[in-house]
Amino acid sequence: MPTRTVTYDVTPEGVAVLTLTHPPVNALHPEVLQALFRALRQAHADANVKAIVLVGAKDRFSAGFDVSEFAKAQPPDTTINQHFCELLESGPKPSVAAVSGMALGGGLEVAMACNARIATPGAQLGLPELTLGILPGFGGTQRLPRLVGLQKGVQMILTSKPIKSQEGLKAGLVDAVVEPGKLLQTAKQWALDIAAGLRHRPFSLFRTNRLEPLGEASMILDFATAQAEKRAAHLVHPLLCLDAIRTGVQSGGLAGLKAENAAFSKAQTLDQHKALVHIFFAQRSTKRVKGITDAGLKPRSMKKIAVLGGGLMGSGIATASILAGIDVLLKEINQKFLDAGVGRVKANLASRVKKGSMTQQAADSALQRLKGTLDYNDFKSVDLVIEAAVENVKLKQQIFADLEKACSPHTILSTNTSTIDISVVGAKTSCPDRIIGAHFFSPAHIMPLLEIVRTDKTSKQVVLDTLEYGSKIKKTPVVVGNCTGFAVNRVFFPYTQAACMLLDLGLDPYTIDKAIALAFGMPMGPFRLSDLVGADIGMHVGKNFIESFPERVYTPHIILALNEQKRLGEKTGSGFYKFDAKRKASPDAELKPLLEASRKASGLAGIKPPVSSPQDIIEFIFFPVVNEGCRVIAEGIVDKPADLDVATVLAMGFPAYRGGLIKWADLIGPKHVAGRLNAWAKHFEGAKLAGFFKPCDYLAKVAQEGGSLGAGVGPKSSL
Numbered sequence: 001m002p003t004r005t006v007t008y009d010v011t012p013e014g015v016a017v018l019t020l021t022h023p024p025v026n027a028l029h030p031e032v033l034q035a036l037f038r039a040l041r042q043a044h045a046d047a048n049v050k051a052i053v054l055v056g057a058k059d060r061f062s063a064g065f066d067v068s069e070f071a072k073a074q075p076p077d078t079t080i081n082q083h084f085c086e087l088l089e090s091g092p093k094p095s096v097a098a099v100s101g102m103a104l105g106g107g108l109e110v111a112m113a114c115n116a117r118i119a120t121p122g123a124q125l126g127l128p129e130l131t132l133g134i135l136p137g138f139g140g141t142q143r144l145p146r147l148v149g150l151q152k153g154v155q156m157i158l159t160s161k162p163i164k165s166q167e168g169l170k171a172g173l174v175d176a177v178v179e180p181g182k183l184l185q186t187a188k189q190w191a192l193d194i195a196a197g198l199r200h201r202p203f204s205l206f207r208t209n210r211l212e213p214l215g216e217a218s219m220i221l222d223f224a225t226a227q228a229e230k231r232a233a234h235l236v237h238p239l240l241c242l243d244a245i246r247t248g249v250q251s252g253g254l255a256g257l258k259a260e261n262a263a264f265s266k267a268q269t270l271d272q273h274k275a276l277v278h279i280f281f282a283q284r285s286t287k288r289v290k291g292i293t294d295a296g297l298k299p300r301s302m303k304k305i306a307v308l309g310g311g312l313m314g315s316g317i318a319t320a321s322i323l324a325g326i327d328v329l330l331k332e333i334n335q336k337f338l339d340a341g342v343g344r345v346k347a348n349l350a351s352r353v354k355k356g357s358m359t360q361q362a363a364d365s366a367l368q369r370l371k372g373t374l375d376y377n378d379f380k381s382v383d384l385v386i387e388a389a390v391e392n393v394k395l396k397q398q399i400f401a402d403l404e405k406a407c408s409p410h411t412i413l414s415t416n417t418s419t420i421d422i423s424v425v426g427a428k429t430s431c432p433d434r435i436i437g438a439h440f441f442s443p444a445h446i447m448p449l450l451e452i453v454r455t456d457k458t459s460k461q462v463v464l465d466t467l468e469y470g471s472k473i474k475k476t477p478v479v480v481g482n483c484t485g486f487a488v489n490r491v492f493f494p495y496t497q498a499a500c501m502l503l504d505l506g507l508d509p510y511t512i513d514k515a516i517a518l519a520f521g522m523p524m525g526p527f528r529l530s531d532l533v534g535a536d537i538g539m540h541v542g543k544n545f546i547e548s549f550p551e552r553v554y555t556p557h558i559i560l561a562l563n564e565q566k567r568l569g570e571k572t573g574s575g576f577y578k579f580d581a582k583r584k585a586s587p588d589a590e591l592k593p594l595l596e597a598s599r600k601a602s603g604l605a606g607i608k609p610p611v612s613s614p615q616d617i618i619e620f621i622f623f624p625v626v627n628e629g630c631r632v633i634a635e636g637i638v639d640k641p642a643d644l645d646v647a648t649v650l651a652m653g654f655p656a657y658r659g660g661l662i663k664w665a666d667l668i669g670p671k672h673v674a675g676r677l678n679a680w681a682k683h684f685e686g687a688k689l690a691g692f693f694k695p696c697d698y699l700a701k702v703a704q705e706g707g708s709l710g711a712g713v714g715p716k717s718s719l
């Protein structure tokens with residue numbers, strides 16, 4: 001049977017059951033939509049058919065339009081006849097959607113074009129198009145507000161958050177919620193009742209009873225527009241979406257559909273759409289690693305793990321693991337530390353209960369999976385150990401030597417270190433094949449990225465098992481090579497150094513932060529980030545990079561001065577900023593003498609800063625990061641460039657709507673990136689800083705020969 005189709009079955013009672021079929025989520029590929037169009041025309045012409053029911057194969061209605069169509073060079077032609085919605089809504093025979101699993105995006109829009117919706121409990125209903133840089137394009141901007149009211153409809157579309165069918169029933173989106181075994185029968189009966197005139201046949205597109213009065217509607221849309229402009233200043237498509245909704249409210253559903261179609265076509269042309277579609281697939285592709293997941297190996301399930309260290313990281317890792325149903329042995333060196341570690345796990349769970357992310361009962365049962373210990377007695381039974389002790393090489397080496405004796409020969413021995421060479425950590429063991437890095441980002445139970453760091457001796461099975469563990473604890477795992485800083489911290493080391501260089505060239509730190517946070521879209525600028533992380537940590541980590549890459553580093557004097565003055569940032573009440581009791585940051589006039597001393601010591605006096613606009617600041621700080629990212633690609637530290645995009649978005653807050661570091665560079669143009677780096681290398685030659693900017697061979701080659709950085713160095717990346 002074709003994998004993209006709509007099956008057509010007519011029941012003895014005269015109901016045409018149309019089944020959307022396109023594994024795994026019944027995505028609405030154009031072939032499926034064309035099949036739906038044909039099936040509807042067939043049902044309307046079939047004298048045996050009184051009514052129509054639409055279902056999704058395998059208990060999943062539809063996850064919406066096939067997103068892979070947006071990744072193609074030639075985007076889908078939105079002018080193609082989309083009358084299948086009109087045929088569903090106002091064709092000669094009534095239609096009812098039988099929704100199970102999920103109806104998202106175009107899937108919900110198709111269901112809303114039906115004359116009624118019957119759903120199973122817990123089915124997810126939503127219009128997440130804005131997360132892809134577009135807007136609902138099958139009538140959702142018009143039908144959803146008319147079914148649930150403008151306030152609720154706008155909120156659902158702008159937040160992209162789905163609701164469950166029970167909430168949908170209350171809101172007017174769903175007509176009935178029934179158990180799965182009764183879904184099809186209820187939908188068929190509902191459709192026959194409409195056909196027999198026993199039930200009303202509403203056309204969502206023309207309903208107005210749920211829409212707020214025009215004056216109130218206008219205020220709702222004005223407020224939503226102001227919020228969108230404030231919260232997503234860089235994004236155009238939410239405003240295009242709101243304009244289409246407004247047109248429909250003011251001029252009726254048909255006018256609204258026309259406005260929606262025009263807005264959708266416009267949104268499709270924007271880089272943000274290309275970038276977000278890239279990240280959608282990139283994030284789902286990190287779990288596929290060449291030579292590992294295609295090697296015919298079967299991953300072993302991690303049922304019981306041990307975490308060494310109950311500090312901030314260890315307790316976060318333990319929390320993420322027990323939430324995923326894994327038994328955790330939390331080991332500490334004394335009872336006081338162990339009690340503190342268990343207390344942190346309890347606090348993490350309590351915070352989730354308080355936020356409504358889980359019930360108290362679920363938290364209690366998760367806690368049952370945590371057991372504390374002060375020795376290695378139970379380590380024979382663990383599948384994986386994650387060491388999260390202090391960053392001390394000798395201590396870690398001794399721990400791993402002890403673990404090799406205490407655990408079974410199959411136990412994976414991993415370290416959460418962010419700065420120490422993984423091979424060095426395992427140097428005192430005789431099992432390098434079982435040594436791997438599991439680098440979490442703080443807080444470990446919340447940050448979504450897990451860097452899985454393999455050495456050249458780590459076995460494929462161990463990498464595969466750790467990937468499986470990462471997915472099981474709902475992380476996005478990215479497999480990276482063993483180098484200073486691995487992938488994320490390595491590509492970002494020039495970030496702070498370039499920012500400090502601008503400081504020493506005379507720029508104001510707060511101007512730089514504004515450019516990076518407000519103009520570019522990072523969660524915060526480099527100096528605010530330094531105050532969050534701590535100048536002491538920054539100096540410690542910076543030393544690693546200065547030792548590893550001496551030919552391309554800038555030693556920021558200001559960081560040393562901040563440490564000497566104990567101005568470490570938030571934790572000491574001042575750093576680049578000063579902090580009030582609620583840790584609210586504000587510029588600090590007392591920083592001025594430190595800045596002047598740093599500028600004097602920098603040797604950059606007299607060099608004109610080669611930046612004059614926020615865009616210049618953005619490029620001066622991020623292009624060296626792109627350059628280091630290109631080295632990481634060329635050295636094979638990442639399996640594919642798209643993995644680096646995902647890592648920068650998830651770990652550093654690089655804006656997803658820019659596609660991640662490498663996609664962003666490709667959208668800007670490798671030639672422009674290399675050109676500016678070469679110009680700065682020349683500009684700073686006298687200060688012996690040319691090496692900090694000189695484009696690496698990979699970037700220079702792509703810039704000269706054309707092509708994309710995202711293509712990678714090996715066989716063409718699929719992304």
Ligand SMILES: CCCCCCCCCCCCC[C@H](O)CC(=O)SCCNC(=O)CCNC(=O)[C@H](O)C(C)(C)COP(=O)(O)OP(=O)(O)OC[C@H]1O[C@@H](n2cnc3c(N)ncnc32)[C@H](O)[C@@H]1OP(=O)(O)O
Nearest residue numbers: 027033034037063064065066067076105106136137138284
């Ligand atoms: C008559 C002729 C008509 C011709 C018409 C042509 C018109 C062209 C104009 C288009 C107008 C479109 C209008 C519409 O409003 C636009 C949309 O619908 S955009 C899509 C909106 N939907 C989404 O954003 C949902 C995305 N998916 C998810 O949120 C999740 O996948 C999920 C569905 C909640 C499931 O989550 P999980 O269980 O965690 O699974 P995964 O996320 O890993 O997904 C599994 C697998 O499925 C792939 N996939 C999921 N959703 C889609 C999708 N919508 N399209 C394509 N593929 C999808 C995903 O990539 C995974 O694949 P794998 O990694 O396993 O290969």
